[in-house]
Amino acid sequence: MYKLMISVIVLLLMSVSLSTAAEKAELGKAAPKFTLVDSKGGTHSLDNFAGKWVVLEWINFDCPFVVRHYKESNMQKIQKQYTDKGVIWLGICSSAPGKQGNFDNDGINKRLSEMSINMTAYLIDEDGAVGKKYEAKTTPHMFIVNPEGELVYQGAIDSIRSTDIADNAKAENYVIKALDEGMAGKAISTKTTTAYGCSVKYAN
Numbered sequence: 001m002y003k004l005m006i007s008v009i010v011l012l013l014m015s016v017s018l019s020t021a022a023e024k025a026e027l028g029k030a031a032p033k034f035t036l037v038d039s040k041g042g043t044h045s046l047d048n049f050a051g052k053w054v055v056l057e058w059i060n061f062d063c064p065f066v067v068r069h070y071k072e073s074n075m076q077k078i079q080k081q082y083t084d085k086g087v088i089w090l091g092i093c094s095s096a097p098g099k100q101g102n103f104d105n106d107g108i109n110k111r112l113s114e115m116s117i118n119m120t121a122y123l124i125d126e127d128g129a130v131g132k133k134y135e136a137k138t139t140p141h142m143f144i145v146n147p148e149g150e151l152v153y154q155g156a157i158d159s160i161r162s163t164d165i166a167d168n169a170k171a172e173n174y175v176i177k178a179l180d181e182g183m184a185g186k187a188i189s190t191k192t193t194t195a196y197g198c199s200v201k202y203a204n
Contacts, residue, residue, distance in 0.1 A: 025134040025143065027191055031151040032133040036092070036123040039108045044090065044121050051147045053183060054088045055175065057119070058131065060101030060139035061111055063198035064163040069140065070115055074168040075157075079118035082179055091122045094131030099201035101139065102126065128202040138197035142175050146182060153178040155193030 023032050031054075035045040046054070057075075060066055069075040079089050093108075095101035103111070112122060125131055134143060134154075144153035158171035178188045 023133050025151055025154065027151055027154060029151060030149050031143070031145040032130075034130045034133065036125055036130060038121040038123050039105045039112065040121075041105075042121065044123060046145070046149075049088045049145075050149060052086060052088050053082075053147060053179065054090065054145040055082065055179070056134065056143040056145070057089065057091050058134075058136040058139050058141040058200060059091045059093055059122075060095055060198055060201065061103075061108075062100050063139045065197035066139050068163045068165050069157065069168065070117075072165055072168070073116065074165075076116055076118050078173070078176060083118055083120060085183070087179065088120045089118070091117075091119045092125050092130060092136070093122065094125040094128045094136060095201040096126055096128065096203035099203070100198075101201055128200070131200055131202065136195075136200050138195045139200060140197050141195040141200070144175065144178050144182070152182060152188050153191055154195075156195045159193075161196040 025032055031046060033046050035043060037043050061070070083089050093101055108122060111117075112119075123130075134141075136143075140157045142153070142155060142157050143151060146152045153174065155174060157175055158168075158173045160167040160171035174190055174193055177190060181188050
């Protein structure tokens with residue numbers, strides 16, 4: 001009886017371990033599924049966007065690296081360029097309550113309006129569960145999911161690690177490059193880079 005109980009416990013632990021591993025983001029594999037509520041109360045699941053290109057952008061509007069891309073509408077222009085082509089662009093905020101980047105819905109919706117943001121939705125991940133599935137480390141940290149639901153890019157927005165707005169025009173934008181290649185049916189030449197920015201403000 002004792003040996004049977006031990007065997008059952010071992011199998012359960014293995015099952016939990018495999019389940020956890022399957023939920024981690026891995027290039028070339030199915031992107032971890034999630035369901036989050038947006039700043040306007042709507043619910044969005046990754047499954048809802050099957051058959052579409054999806055960009056996930058980890059965001060914190062008070063991070064100076066994020067400010068660099070939004071202050072003169074660099075990110076807004078990129079968002080519009082691709083959402084106009086049918087790409088789903090989801091901003092995800094994993095800042096915990098009381099941490100930098102966490103706002104109430106009225107506060108964030110005011111910012112979204114004032115800054116003319118062109119995301120499909122701004123999603124709230126206060127407990128950090130989705131951010132940790134994707135191992136999002138910085139703001140910005142970018143991920144691209146192809147129409148088959150596979151993760152095909154993860155990393156930095158571009159090639160210059162700085163908070164200088166002038167660098168937007170100088171940098172190679174990895175997200176633009178990956179989307180253009182993938183949407184044209186070509187192999188994505190740069191699939192992973194090292195993300196830069198402020199650390200994601202998880203609860204712990």
